[in-house]
Amino acid sequence: MAKVGIMGAGSWGTAISWLLTNNGHEVTVWSIDAREVEMLDQEREHKTKLPGVRLQDTIRFTNVIDQAIQGRDFVVLAVPSPFTRSTAQKMRPYVSDRQILVNVAKGIEETTLMTLSEQIEEEIPQADVAVLSGPSHAEEVGKGLPTTCVVGARTRKTAEYLQKAFMSEVFRVYTSPDIRGIELGGSLKNVIALAAGIADGLGYGDNTKAALITRGIAEIARLGVRMGGKIETFTGLTGIGDLIVTCASVHSRNRRAGYLIGQGRTMQEAMDEVKMVVEGVYSAKAAKRLALQYQVSMPIVEQVNAVLFEGKSAAEAVKELMLRDRKDEHGALPWDNEVSDTK
Numbered sequence: 001m002a003k004v005g006i007m008g009a010g011s012w013g014t015a016i017s018w019l020l021t022n023n024g025h026e027v028t029v030w031s032i033d034a035r036e037v038e039m040l041d042q043e044r045e046h047k048t049k050l051p052g053v054r055l056q057d058t059i060r061f062t063n064v065i066d067q068a069i070q071g072r073d074f075v076v077l078a079v080p081s082p083f084t085r086s087t088a089q090k091m092r093p094y095v096s097d098r099q100i101l102v103n104v105a106k107g108i109e110e111t112t113l114m115t116l117s118e119q120i121e122e123e124i125p126q127a128d129v130a131v132l133s134g135p136s137h138a139e140e141v142g143k144g145l146p147t148t149c150v151v152g153a154r155t156r157k158t159a160e161y162l163q164k165a166f167m168s169e170v171f172r173v174y175t176s177p178d179i180r181g182i183e184l185g186g187s188l189k190n191v192i193a194l195a196a197g198i199a200d201g202l203g204y205g206d207n208t209k210a211a212l213i214t215r216g217i218a219e220i221a222r223l224g225v226r227m228g229g230k231i232e233t234f235t236g237l238t239g240i241g242d243l244i245v246t247c248a249s250v251h252s253r254n255r256r257a258g259y260l261i262g263q264g265r266t267m268q269e270a271m272d273e274v275k276m277v278v279e280g281v282y283s284a285k286a287a288k289r290l291a292l293q294y295q296v297s298m299p300i301v302e303q304v305n306a307v308l309f310e311g312k313s314a315a316e317a318v319k320e321l322m323l324r325d326r327k328d329e330h331g332a333l334p335w336d337n338e339v340s341d342t343k
């Protein structure tokens, strides 16, 4: 049994509190919002963000940050990525030497282009920072539906410790040393999921969705490998696995926001309607800048940016993707006969 702190009482933070409590751990959840703490303490259910999941009586809710950090065997960071750095800054004075912090949010900082673990390590240098990611919608985890994730850590010891803490008969956890690949896969898939939602909103079909998923992971892996991630990670749970679930699931906030945009809403209207964090909107700009910096072609990411921030119509963006220069599917595959007859 471990003592666990969870930063963030949104959809994912509360689902993880339920999961870890079921695993026999003692859980304290921190929220920045005192009203949310009071509501959770009284109602034992997050009716707007995780309806239908009864949170166990033993879970403690607080808005006093040190109560979820000091004396905790590990602390889970489940605040949306735009608040990762500010939350880490608030946490810093209370984090002990080599205390394990597990980030479960998915994003890239827009201004610095840093991954979330890099930001946390910069703000809390004494911490042992790890990540947990994979195809894992809170709504399904909270119902105990079989789910798989990956823990990435700096050492095998930390990874295996967390694997054991999170793992149950409904939540299978793998380990990996590729923190960078895990984080890039988790944040970039949200941008592609917006595109998949837009395609659904426009009334396009399964062919279009399959194309976006397949060409999307090609873009993600191209950039991710150039940035030091491992190709195996992008073909695994935190890469293609998370991309599939986010592009296809009725639970996905990114897909839903994209759907609303495809139906004609503005980005802001879509975000307001979804009510929970739509990480892809934040990661889209960062992904475009990273593509430029690392000289990698990311046409879907480019078109999502044009729709979100430059007023391009979604239908026009899809047409442009379809009419890009003709090319081989896998540029590096050799031909037996190099002579081209398509002049």
Ligand SMILES: NC(=O)C1=CN([C@@H]2O[C@H](COP(=O)(O)OP(=O)(O)OC[C@H]3O[C@@H](n4cnc5c(N)ncnc54)[C@H](OP(=O)(O)O)[C@@H]3O)[C@@H](O)[C@H]2O)C=CC1
Pocket (backbone or CB within 6 Å): 008, 009, 010, 011, 012, 013, 031, 032, 033, 036, 049, 078, 079, 080, 081, 083, 087, 104, 105, 106, 107, 136, 137, 138, 139, 275, 276, 277, 279
């Ligand atoms: N939901 C899911 O299924 C999954 C989510 N994730 C990732 O987890 C992260 C959190 O997502 P999710 O729980 O869905 O998001 P939600 O929108 O459900 O919750 C976000 C939480 O952050 C709080 N918050 C708002 N502003 C601040 C702030 N300034 N500082 C600290 N906390 C703040 C919110 O409080 P308030 O309610 O008062 O606004 C809320 O408790 C995201 O990166 C997401 O991609 C990963 C896997 C699954």
Ligand SMILES: O=C(CO)COP(=O)(O)O
Pocket (backbone or CB within 6 Å): 106, 134, 135, 136, 137, 190, 193, 242, 245, 246, 251, 252, 253, 254, 255, 277, 278, 279
């Ligand atoms: O990352 C997620 C599932 O693994 C959650 O995706 P959404 O934020 O699109 O709901």
